[in-house]
Amino acid sequence: MTDVRALSALADVICRAQEQGRVTPMGIAFAIDAAGLLMSPDTSAELDEYRRQFPKLTAGRPALPRRVDSERYYSTPSGCFHCGIGHREHAQQWTPAGGWHQWTPPTDEQVKARMLARRSARRQYARAAGGASC
Structure with a gap:
């Protein structure tokens, strides 16, 4: 049946x-x-x-705290609009908000916010590790 x-x-x-x-x-x-x-x-x-x-x-x-010592754990500034993964390694991805999607270019505002977030994360990591801030 x-x-x-x-x-x-x-x-x-x-x-x-x-x-x-x-x-x-x-x-x-x-x-x-x-x-x-x-x-x-x-x-x-x-x-x-x-x-x-x-x-x-x-x-x-x-x-859980995000790891800042590896590029993999935070999006690249020019990463996908939906998920932040870089264009070359993206292929087909799934996210709850975007569903199955192909790489979509980020907005200028996303690029700037990601750059600032990455700079801040690197500074925090440097301070936590006892080194000079970047």
């Missing part, structure tokens, strides 16, 4: 992917994978349970 709910979910994911301009088989496959439709039912149920519990498990915990 055919699982109509699963087929409907798959059709919905494919339709949304096509509306977002994903018309290649690979683009549609990425959308299906991101929706979790390639997982076993047990794995999917476990992931859903973790997603439900995550806000309770992290409530009241301070946010």
Whole structure:
């Protein structure tokens, strides 16, 4: 017997992917994978349970500090508008706000804010490490 709910979910994911301009088989496959439709039912149920519990498990915990000693942990000034990843290493990315997206150039305001944030982070790291500020 055919699982109509699963087929409907798959059709919905494919339709949304096509509306977002994903018309290649690979683009549609990425959308299906991101929706979790390639997982076993047990794995999917476990992931859903973790997603439900995550806000309770992290409530009241301070946010982890961002590492400033590696370029990887903060966006480059000319990084993607949506996620901050550089153009060369971007390819196809997913973010909660932007969904699946290709590299999009940042605004001038984003570039300036990222440059100032990077300068500030480097100064804080230098001070914490006992060195001179940059």
